[in-house]
Amino acid sequence: MSQIDENKILDCLKRLSQVVPGQEATARAIQKARDVLIAGEGRRVGLAPPSFIGRLMKLAAAAVLMIGAGFIGGRLSAPEPLDVQELQIALESSLKSSLVPAIQQELLSEMDDRWQSTLATSNVKVKDELARQVRRDLTEFAAQTLAASGTRTDQRLNELIRLIEAARIQDRQRMAAAFDYIESRFGSGLVTLAARTDDLLCAERGGPAPDVSEN
Amino acid sequence: MSSRQKELLELLDKSGADLYALLTRLTLREEVAEELMQELFIKLNNSRGAGNIANLNAYARRAAINLAFDWRRSQKRTVLTMGQAGEPVSTEDSPLRKLIHTEELTETLDAVGRLKKSSREVLVMRYLQQESYDNIAEQLGKTSHQVRALCSRAIRNLRNILGSNEHKSSNKEIHNVANR
Numbered sequence: 001m002s003q004i005d006e007n008k009i010l011d012c013l014k015r016l017s018q019v020v021p022g023q024e025a026t027a028r029a030i031q032k033a034r035d036v037l038i039a040g041e042g043r044r045v046g047l048a049p050p051s052f053i054g055r056l057m058k059l060a061a062a063a064v065l066m067i068g069a070g071f072i073g074g075r076l077s078a079p080e081p082l083d084v085q086e087l088q089i090a091l092e093s094s095l096k097s098s099l100v101p102a103i104q105q106e107l108l109s110e111m112d113d114r115w116q117s118t119l120a121t122s123n124v125k126v127k128d129e130l131a132r133q134v135r136r137d138l139t140e141f142a143a144q145t146l147a148a149s150g151t152r153t154d155q156r157l158n159e160l161i162r163l164i165e166a167a168r169i170q171d172r173q174r175m176a177a178a179f180d181y182i183e184s185r186f187g188s189g190l191v192t193l194a195a196r197t198d199d200l201l202c203a204e205r206g207g208p209a210p211d212v213s214e215n
Numbered sequence: 216m217s218s219r220q221k222e223l224l225e226l227l228d229k230s231g232a233d234l235y236a237l238l239t240r241l242t243l244r245e246e247v248a249e250e251l252m253q254e255l256f257i258k259l260n261n262s263r264g265a266g267n268i269a270n271l272n273a274y275a276r277r278a279a280i281n282l283a284f285d286w287r288r289s290q291k292r293t294v295l296t297m298g299q300a301g302e303p304v305s306t307e308d309s310p311l312r313k314l315i316h317t318e319e320l321t322e323t324l325d326a327v328g329r330l331k332k333s334s335r336e337v338l339v340m341r342y343l344q345q346e347s348y349d350n351i352a353e354q355l356g357k358t359s360h361q362v363r364a365l366c367s368r369a370i371r372n373l374r375n376i377l378g379s380n381e382h383k384s385s386n387k388e389i390h391n392v393a394n395r
Contacts, residue, residue: 009373012323013342015316021239021248029249030231033256037223 222271223259230272233344234279240343241283243320251282258282273354280339284328326376334369341366 021029183190234255238248255278259271268274327335333355340351341362348366352359 006370006374009323009370009377010342012319013338016240016320016323017343017345019236019240019243019320021236021245025239025245025249026232026235029235029245029252030227032249033227033231033252034224036253037220037227037256037260 219260223256226259226271226275227256230275234275237276237279237339237344238283241280241324241339242286243317243324247286248283251279251286255279255282270354276340276344276354277336280336281332284335287324287328322377323373326373329376330369330372334365334372337362337365338369338373 231252235248235252238251238255239245242248242251255275258278259275327338330338336355337351340346340354341348346354348359348362351357352362355362357365
C-alpha cells in the first residue's frame with residue numbers, strides 16, 4: 001500500500017468482506033465439522049494428529065532458550081572478581097569501626113563491675129571492723145562508767161551514812177538534853193504523878209500499891 | 216448425543232456457512248478455514264463453560280476470529296513449503312493483480328491481528344461481516360455508541376500500524392538501493 005489512508009483501508013476491508021468460499025467447500029467444511037461433532041471424541045477429520053515429537057522439540061527449544069537466557073543474565077549480572085587487599089582493608093576498617101567501641105565499652109563495664117565488687121567487699125570489712133571497734137569502745141566505756149559510778153555511789157552512800165549517823169547522834173543528844181531539862185523541871189512532880197497513878201491502879205485492882213518511890 | 220452436541224449441530228446448521236466464510240476471509244485459504252472450522256467445533260464441544268453462554272452464536276464467532284488470528288500468527292513463525300501453499304482466494308483474473316491484491320489483503324489482516332482483542336473483534340464483525348452496530352453491541356454486551364467508538368479507534372490504530380509498516384518497507388528499499 002503506497003498511500004495509507006482510511007479509504008484505502010476500508011477498501012481493503014470491503015474486499016475482504018467480499019471473499020466468499022465456494023458452495024462445495026462450504027458444504028464440505030460443514031459436513032466435516034458435523035462428523036467431528038458426531039464422533040464426539042474430539043478427533044479432527046482430515047487433520048494430521050498433533051506430533052508428540054514436534055511438541056517435545058518445541059519444549060526442548062524453549063528450555064534451551066530459557067537456560068541460555070538465564071546463563072547470559074547470570075553472567076551479566078555477576079559481580080566482578082574481588083580484590084583481596086581492598087576487601088581486607090575494607091574489612092579491617094569495618095571491623096575497627098564496629099568492634100573497637102564495643103570492646104572498649106565491654107572492658108569499661110567489666111572494670112566497673114570489678115571495682116564495684118572489690119569496693120563492696122572492702123566496705124563490708126571496714127564496716128565490720130568499725131562496728132567491732134565501736135562495740136569494744138562502748139563496752140570499755142560502759143565498764144569505766146560503771147566503775148566510776150560504783151565508786152561515786154559508794155562515796156555518796158558513805159557520806160549519807162555518815163550524815164545519818166551524825167543526825168542520829170545529834171538527835172540523841174537533843175533527846176537527852178530534853179530529858180535532862182524535863183527531869184530538872186518536872187522531876188518531883190513526875191514521881192508524885194507516878195506514885196498516884198500507881199495508887200489508883202492498885203485501888204482499882206483491890207490491893208496495896210507497890211512503892212515506886214524507891215525506884 | 217448430549218444436549219451440547221445438539222446445540223452445536225443446530226449452530227452448525229444455522230451459522231456454519233457464515234462461520235466458514237468468516238474463517239475463509241480471515242485466512243484467505245479454504246482448506247485452512249475448513250480445518251479451523253473443525254477445530255472451532257471441537258473447542259466448543261470440549262469447552263466447559265459453554266453451557267453458561269447466553270449467545271452461543273456470538274461466542275462461536277469470537278472464537279472463530281481468535282482461532283483465525285492465532286493461525287495467522289503461527290504462520291508467521293513457520294516456513295511454508297511449496298506443497299503447503301494453497302491457492303489464495305481472489306476474484307481477480309490477472310495473476311499479477313491477484314498477487315498484489317492478495318498481498319494487500321494479507322498485510323491488512325496481519326495488521327488487524329496486531330490490534331487489541333476487543334478492537335479486532337469489533338473491526339471484523341463490522342467491516343468483514345458487515346454486521347450492524349446494534350447487532351455487534353448485543354453480541355459483545357456493549358452499547359452501540361461504545362461499538363462505534365471502538366470501530367473508529369480500531370481503524371485509526373490499523374492506519375497507524377499499516378503506516379509504520381509502509382515506512383519500514385520504504386526505508387528498507389532505500390537502504391537496499393544505497394547498498395547497490
